[in-house]
Amino acid sequence: MREPIILKGETGQWEMVIGLEIHAQVKCKSKLFSGSSTEFGAEPNTQVSFIDAAMPGMLPVINQEAVDQAIRTGHALNAKINNMSVFDRKNYFYPDLPQGYQISQYKSPIVGEGWLIIDLGKGETKKIGIERLHLEQDAGKLMHDQHPKYSLVDLNRSGIPLMEIVSKPDMRDWEEAGAYLRKLRSIVRYIDSCDGNMDQGSLRCDANISVRRPGEKFGTRCELKNINSVKFMMKAVEYEAYRQIEIIEAGNQVKQETRLYDPIKNETRSMRSKEEAHDYRYFPDPDLLPLYITDERINTFKKNLPELPDVKRDRFQKEYNLSFYDADVLTADKLHADFFESLAKGRDAKFVANWIITNFFAMLNEVDKSIEESPIKEEQLGELFDLINDGTISGRTAKEVFEEMFTNGGNASEIVEKKGLKQISNTDELEAMIQKIIEDNSQQVEKFRSGNEKLFGWFVGQVMKNTQGAANPKVVNEILKKSLKN
C-alpha cells in the first residue's frame, strides 16, 4: 500500500494533515437569487439586476436550478441531501459586496456528509470524507487598474451561485490533496454541475494544513488562500508544511491564521490572524424561507445521475479489456471517455485506447488544448484507424497523416491520397520485388541462411528503400520469411 509522504525535519519525522474547501461555480443560467445571466467574460456591470446591486427594497428569490445542481453534486459525492436547509446572512463590509452581507448557508447546509475515492496511482485508492456542501452567492470584483484615483467595482459576478464543498481533514500529503482536487473536478464535470475551470475562477480552492509527529494530535492549522491550480495547491501545501515544521522545531508555535499563497515567489504570507478574523454575525436570512426539498425530488436526481468516473473506469476495464492505467486516464475527464467510447465502437478497443493516449492526448497536451478545442474530431480519427486496420497505411504513416490532419486539417483518406502514402500490400508486386532482391544479393542470402538472422532487418530495409517506405511491413515480413527459408 502507498504510504503518505513523511517530511524529515531537524528533529524527526512529520506528517501533514490537509483539508480542502472548494468553491465551485454552479453551472446554471441565472444567479442564485436573481434572474441575471451568469455567462463569463461579459462587459463589466452588464449582468447586474437591481437585486445583485442591492438596491433598496430588493429581495432575493432562490434559483431552483442551482438547488437541483447542488442536489446532484451531493449525490455524486455519496452525500446526504437535507430535506431542510437554511440560508444565512454573513455580514461584512467590502465594496464588492453590495448588500453588506453574503447570503450563504451556515448551520444547516443543503448537503451533509459524504465521501469520494481518490486515485493515487498503480491502482491505489483512498477514501476521503466530505464534511458538507452548501450554496452561497459570489461577490463582485474590484478592479484597481482602470482609473488613476479610484478602484472600480464590477458586479457581474455578484450573486453568481457557488457550491462550497468542504472535505474532512483526511489528506496526508500534497499528492493526496492533488488527487482529491482532480477527482472532485472530474466529478462536477461529469455531472455538469460546474465547468471546473480553475483559470477562469469557476473552481477555487482553499487549503487547511497542519503538521504533527506521526500518530499525535492535530496541530494548529493555517488556511491558504488564492490557489488557482492543482499544481499551485500542491506546491503551496508543500511550502506551508515545511514552514510550520521549521517554526515548531525552532521551539515556537504555529499561529492559527489565514495565509495568502504567492505562486510567483512560491511562498505563503500572513493575511490575517485568528484575532483579526471577522465576526460574521451569521443569522438566518429573513427574506428567505427555509429551503425544503422533498424525498421525491432528491430521489429523482439520484436515479438520473450519469455514470461517474469510478464506475466508468471499472466498466472500461471490463468491457474493453483495458488496463487500470488506461481506463483511469480515459475516464478522468468525461469528454475524453466519451471520445474514446465513440471510437472504440466496432474497432479494436485496446488499439484505440493505446493510440489515443499515446498520440492524440499527447498532442493535445503538447499544444495545450482541451479536447473541446481539438482540431480533430472523432470521425476523422476513426477514418484514420480504419485505414490502419485495412492495411491502407502503416502505423508509422498514420502518425504522419495524424500530424498533418492536426495542423492543417483534412480527412485521412484525402491526405493519404494526396501525399501518395498508400501502403503497398499487393502480394504479387511485393513478391516479385523480393524475389529480385534475393537474386541480386546472393551473398547476403547465404549469410542469413547460415545463421546471421540479424540480416532479416537488412532485407526489410531494402524493400522499404525500393518502395520509399510504402510497403506494408506485415506483408513484407511474411513474404521475406517464406522466401529466405528456401
Next chain:
Amino acid sequence: MTNLSNLGVTEILDGLNNKAFSAEELIVEYIKILKTKNKHNAYIHFNEEKSLNLAKESDARRAKNNSLALDGLPIAVKDIFCVKGEKTSACSKILENFVPNYESSVTSNLWKQGAIYLGKTSMDEFAMGSSNETSFFGKVMNPWSKDKQLVPGGSSGGSAAAVAANLAPIALGTDTGGSIRQPASFCGTIGLKPTYGRCSRWGIIAFASSLDQAGPITRSVKDSAQILQYMSGFDIKDSTSADIPVPNFIDACSSSIKDKIIGIPKEYKIDKLANDVQKIWELGIEWLQDSGAKVIDVNLPHTEYALPTYYIVAPAEASANLARYDGVKYGFRAESFDDLEDMYCSTRSEGFGEEVKRRILIGTYVLSAGYYDAYYLRAQKVRTKIVNDFNKAFNKCDAILTPTAPSGAFEIGANMSPIEMYMNDVFTVPASLAGLPAISVPGGFSDDKKPLGLQLIGKAFDEETILAFASVIENCSNFKNSIKDII
C-alpha cells in the same frame, strides 16, 4: 360643489363615476391644498405634473367606459415605498437624493387599478420611531394639536397626519412593530396591518424583514378594506409573500359579528395603562357585546416579553438590512475620508440619525459572537412562544381586542428616553412578532380630547373578522361625528 378633500374612497369613486367631478379636478384641489396647507409637514414632496397627467389619463379611461377599480383615486405614499422616478429616502439623509428606477409591488398593484400618486409622506427615519421625530425632513405635527404641538405617532406619522388633516383620502404605511396602528390611533384614523405575507414587501425599503408589512391608513374601515383588496396578493418576487387567495375584504366589513367570540387578554391591563385608555377599552367591549359578540378572557402569558424580544429581533435584522447603505453604490457618501474604512465610518456616521445608529448598534451587538445565543437565539425562542400563545387563544376566540397604545399622542419634543419611547409599541408588537393581522380603529377620546384607538388582532390571514369587528366599533363609537364637536 362639495369639499372634495373630505371625501372617502367610496364617495370619490361614486363622484367620479357620476361625473360630479373629474379626477383632474380632484387632483387640482389636492395639489392646491398641499401647496397652501402643508403646515403639518406631513408630505415631504409631491409631483404636480405627474399627478395631473395621471388624472387626465384616468379621466380619459372613464370617458371611454374603461375605468379601473380605483380609477382616479389619489393615494399618498409613505416614503419607504420605492416609486419609480420619485425620490425615495425612507426619510434618511443617507438616501436623500435616491431615485429608484423601479416601482414597489404594492404601489404598482394600486396604480394598475388607476389609483393616482399624490406624494410622499414623512416618516421616522427607516421606520424607526414612534413619533415621526427621527425624520431627516423635520417633525410632523398631529392635526389634533391645539395649544401644544403633538406628535402624529410613528413611524407612518406623515401618512396618518395627512389622512387625518384631509390632505389625502388614503395613505400607505408600513408596520413593523406598530408603525401603522400607533399613528392611526394618535391621529384618529383607521390603520390596518395585514397578515405578514399578505402584501408583497418587494420595493419597500427594508427595516426588519420578518416583521415589515404594508397597509392602508384611511378615515373609514371600509376604505381600508377597499385599498387592502388591491394591495394584497402573492408576489413571486417576495419569497415570504403568501400564495393564498385574497378574500373580499369589502363584504367582510358589513358581515355580522353575532355569536363571534372576542378575547380580552388580561396581560394587556398593565400598570401604566391610563384610566381613559382603560375606559375606552371597556366601552369597546360593551359595543361588541351589544352587537351580539361573546366576550371571553384569554391568556397571552408571554406578552411582557414581546417588547424586549421585538427590540432584539428588529434591530438584528435592521443591522444587516441597512449595511447596504455604505456610500459605495448610491445615496450619500461622506465628503472627506482617508481610506475605505474611514469612508464607511464617516458615511454611516453622517448619513444615519441617532435612533437608526442606536438600533444598528443594538442589532450588531445581539448578533455578535458570544452574545448571539443569549440574545438573538433566545429572542427567537420567545417569539415562538408568543406565536403559540396566540394560537392557543385563537382556539377559543375569533379576534382579540386591546387598546392600540398605552396613551394618546404626546407632545413634540417630550423628553423621553429611548425605553420610554419604545413603550409606545407595547400593545402592537405582539401581533407583529406573530405575523398576525391587526387594525386600529378610533374608539373615542382621552380626557384631554386626544383620539384613542382600539386594536383588533385576528388570526393569520383572517383580516375579514377584524374588519367586521372594527366596523362595529366604528359605528358605535360615533367618532366621526364627535370630530365636529371637538375641532
